[in-house]
Amino acid sequence: MNKLLLRALTMATFLLHVASFAGAEYKIVTASERGTYIKIGQDLAQFVAPSADLKFEVLPSAGSAANVRRLRYDAGVKLALVQSDVYQAFLDIAAGGNVEAKDMIRPLRVIMPLYNEEIYFIVRADSELNYIHEIKNAKIGAGESGSGTALTSATLYRLMFGEPMPPSNTTYLSNEDALIKLVTDKSMDVVAVVAGQPAKLLVDMKPESRKLIKLLKFDPNHATSASVLKTYFAADVLSKNYPNLLASDIPGLAVKAFLVTYDFQFKDTETHLRNMTRSLCQNFSTLQEKGHPKWREVQMALPDLGRGWFYYPPTTREIRSCIAGKTQQALPVKMKPSKNCSQQEQVLGLCTPV
Numbered sequence: 001m002n003k004l005l006l007r008a009l010t011m012a013t014f015l016l017h018v019a020s021f022a023g024a025e026y027k028i029v030t031a032s033e034r035g036t037y038i039k040i041g042q043d044l045a046q047f048v049a050p051s052a053d054l055k056f057e058v059l060p061s062a063g064s065a066a067n068v069r070r071l072r073y074d075a076g077v078k079l080a081l082v083q084s085d086v087y088q089a090f091l092d093i094a095a096g097g098n099v100e101a102k103d104m105i106r107p108l109r110v111i112m113p114l115y116n117e118e119i120y121f122i123v124r125a126d127s128e129l130n131y132i133h134e135i136k137n138a139k140i141g142a143g144e145s146g147s148g149t150a151l152t153s154a155t156l157y158r159l160m161f162g163e164p165m166p167p168s169n170t171t172y173l174s175n176e177d178a179l180i181k182l183v184t185d186k187s188m189d190v191v192a193v194v195a196g197q198p199a200k201l202l203v204d205m206k207p208e209s210r211k212l213i214k215l216l217k218f219d220p221n222h223a224t225s226a227s228v229l230k231t232y233f234a235a236d237v238l239s240k241n242y243p244n245l246l247a248s249d250i251p252g253l254a255v256k257a258f259l260v261t262y263d264f265q266f267k268d269t270e271t272h273l274r275n276m277t278r279s280l281c282q283n284f285s286t287l288q289e290k291g292h293p294k295w296r297e298v299q300m301a302l303p304d305l306g307r308g309w310f311y312y313p314p315t316t317r318e319i320r321s322c323i324a325g326k327t328q329q330a331l332p333v334k335m336k337p338s339k340n341c342s343q344q345e346q347v348l349g350l351c352t353p354v
Contacts, residue, residue, distance in 0.1 A: 063147030
């Protein structure tokens with residue numbers, strides 16, 4: 001009798017669980033497990049998805065460039081966090097005739113801009129380098145291949161110096177592995193990191209880190225800065241966010257983060273994403289209060305996007321309604337070897353040099 005009762009209770013609990021969730025389960029691709037994107041994804045899963053009758057599986061990734069590819073081709077991936085310069089790079093390369101880039105970026109849509117992500121260039125504490133514009137010909141840890149960090153490194157270098165990073169001086173490793181090499185075998189001079197402050201990677205550093213590393217400053221008055229500021233934004237790196245690393249605030253650079261989806265036409269998917277956006281509006285104050293500090297920089301707004309960028313209409317209608325106060329898989333194309341691969345195309349995985 002006891003066994004029968006236990007089985008009945010177990011089955012009843014299971015059926016109750018199934019009945020209590022009749023929504024959809026979606027995947028959202030973010031970035032490194034020690035970065036900001038993954039925390040933003042987790043905040044959406046915790047504070048936004050439940051009210052929309054959704055469950056989000058928050059997935060780490062190599063970064064923004066990989067996220068574009070996964071959003072386009074991976075089953076179940078409905079949302080991605082993407083850096084503005086990565087999105088723009090795909091658009092520029094597509095406009096230049098790259099068929100794969102055009103196929104990947106054409107059906108992607110922006111839900112809303114989020115916040116600025118700070119760009120850090122880290123060197124050894126005893127390095128003669130003090131400013132970002134001094135990294136020319138340095139041995140650079142540019143970030144993992146396929147990551148937004150790698151694309152940002154390549155783009156910034158090209159904007160500052162009018163040429164790609166020298167392949168012989170450029171290494172594509174994770175932030176952690178690159179930093180180890182920076183301070184141990186000294187096979188690198190600079191490590192690039194892109195993460196919204198406070199970035200866990202830097203927050204977790206011990207007070208002794210000041211004896212090992214330092215951050216390079218951005219000089220807005222340098223000759224190279226005008227071209228950089230056409231794509232990126234000036235932003236201070238705050239000492240209060242990194243007390244073990246900084247004695248005072250330093251001038252730096254940032255790139256915009258976007259919440260991106262696909263141009264889904266299925267009615268159910270449209271409805272779920274509309275509901276998610278409505279929940280985002282309704283729970284926005286909770287995100288700003290209990291979520292990552294970067295949420296405090298986010299605005300419920302739909303600013304004009306660059307040429308070739310488009311908002312997703314179903315979620316746009318919800319955001320406009322929120323602003324107005326009315327509401328509180330296809331297979332990827334195979335890469336073809338080419339003798340004319342640009343550094344950006346290689347970083348984005350759009351081209352393989354022969």
